[in-house]
Amino acid sequence: MTPVAVITGASSGIGANAAARIADAGFEVAVVGRNPERTKAVASSVGGTAFLADYDSLDEVRGLAASLADTYERIDVLANNAGGLLHHRGLSKDGFERTIQHNHLAPFLLTNLLLPRLTGGRVIGTASIANTFGSFRLDDLQWQKRPWLGGWRAYGTSKIATILFAEELARRAPVESYSFHPGYVATSFGAESALVKLGNRVTNGRIAITAEEGATPLVTLATVDTVGAANGTYFDGLKPNGRVNRVIRRPGVAAALWEESARLVGLSSS
Template sequence: MHGRTIVITGASSGVGRAAAIALAERGAHIAVVGRNSERTHAVAARVGGAPFVADFDSLDEVRALAASLLARYPRIDALANNAGGLVSKRGRSADGLDRALQHNHLAPFLLTNLLLPRLVENGARVISTASVANRFAHLDLNDLQFERRAWLGGWQEYATVKLETILFIRELARRTARTGLTAYSFHPGYVITSFGSDSAFKRFGEFVSRGSLGISPEQGAAPLVHLASVDDVGAPSGTYFDGLTPNGRTHRLASDDAVAARLWEESAALVGV
């Protein structure tokens, strides 16, 4: 992978950090994107990459991130939209949007669109971290910000935004067909990280399992590393992977092209692209 540039968001810890290390060891240059400045700079130093600090709670910071990446890199070979996670308490972002929706879907949607001309130009690959939780989604295109539904500790919306991740990648693949760009989403497995650390449900699960519930960040990063490094993944652009297995089980709406197209339009309106 020498000479390739890979942008990884959420790379300051967990799966993103593990993927950054593994891909750097294969020779890639890593643009390390994270919210925490100290951790982001530490990972960048560890992998010999470049740090980019951005908080997805602000779409202006996402726009500034895209501008910085475009200014620095004439070529981007892969974009890994890995940032996001469970938001256990309902809240609004700096843009007045639902935080879970913005962190997991709207921010990566905006970043991808802002980088898209460069990505298409270089026949790049877009990889987004989804979740098997998508199967339990309750998608309502008229209520994307969960204003009319119960919060339930954030788990129902987490499942829903991960379905939106899969739909986004599906629609991205359709819109960029025959350009050379390829796009995939994947479920990393139940990884032992800081994900959902403020969730009482998760803490209970870890207590009863005595810490044995889940896999390591390195194991969880394996699908991302694979999708970012191989030339031919053996599956059409737009495919969702469960781990390293293509065509994982999904919610019934995950293969609905009309829903994917409308989600794209609604998302574009919310972020102004």
Template sequence: MSVTLPAPGRMEGRTVVITGASSGIGRAAAIELAALGADVVVVGRNPERTRAVAEQIGGRAYLADFERLDDVRRLADELNRDLPAIHVLANNAGGIGPKTETVDGFGSMFQRNHLAGFLLTNLLLPRIVATAADAPPASVRIIQTASAAAASGRIRFDDLDTKKGPWLAGWRAYGASKLENVVFTRELARRLAGTGVTAYAFHPGFVASGFGNRGALVSFGQRFALSSEQGAEPLVRLAAAPDVPAPSGNYFDRLKAPGRLPKQADDAGVAKALWSVSEVRAGLR
């Protein structure tokens, strides 16, 4: 049975952290959520754009490059120091790019799209769970920007960095990382059961934003793409809807759940294995 995300409600008194908020759907969501009354924390890599968005909405700016895990750790330290409560964490940073390796030694798309958000979430989790103890049930949420590319993705534990096989302009690595977003969300929901914190992933639609060099075919398709404001609508609703009409762990295709996913997305063994290897790679154990 399909469900549809309801319209957002007011957000006064709630703190929302959005990564990748200096441009695209992250910026659009930050503007909309601030207009709904939220205290929005703008996280980005580009200093000028990040600070400009924060100034525009009366929010706070924090800088971090997700291709450096030390940046993520520093960011988490700063947020835990400065924010007495976190009602919504939106892991929105990511994109598609060339075949490169981060300073931490991992494939850039695996780290930027999955591992950095996994690390940040875990480092902020005690504060988020504590926030839920004093908030209305299911109003504290962790949101993951995934993609319909997850439907064609495959998680290969022998090649998480996509070093083997054809690169295909990055689409194999991107699809795998977006499936990792969904699988991470489902395992997170399982681990958070009973805490009052819920977790959701969503596909924003095909959005006309510069999240990476995606090739001539995608560039041609930009003329038919959604605006950043339209792409941000699922994120805004997941953050601000008084109730989400789907169990924690669900994946929304735009405004409807459940979205189409491959079999791996429903494999609890894959979810636990991804969590375990991500803990090791992120230095959590």
């Protein structure tokens, strides 16, 4: 039976590159994206199926989960790769700060809704070394009580959430769960950020790695038979146990985030 991989944020960048390489490894690939033309083009190029969803709407995430569950009896890999850095603070259609919704709440909801199809499978979250400068506060996930500062600390905080979610999912569900930092990739990431623009200008783009290099940890974690690290591990590239914000090692934080996330998206905490 052909294994199935669902890759979100797969219409460009490392998601599109990973989709092609995972398809070459023998998987049937569900290509999930927001842009209809790009998503369908990638799906066509890899022999996969396109699914559309805008993470600004949790109803669209619920619809995506329903469509995937209707299409596949089993999902072997779910790569939660969608998300990004938002330069300006704003609210989603659901009234949540968009960074935490796009990067954490939406994949949290999608994963939980797909768990009946994922039993024995593998869930992979695209995190970031930016987690180290995040400022995690469970009472201010919406970033209402602190200055925005171009969105960088909110982005780092959302990646703390990605790592914590992977760890707690490994404890709660019958799946393998990992997160990884892909490196600073030369894609459209942070395109509106003055800091990113300055860095690219000063270095002539030399600090960035290619989308193929950035996708390699995702492809490896999705396709190897045995990961060779503890369930819940965060990887820096392909190196296990990457550097993390100290809040991640605080007892009870991952469970507390799970409970709060479930409450916000309307799921049972169990």
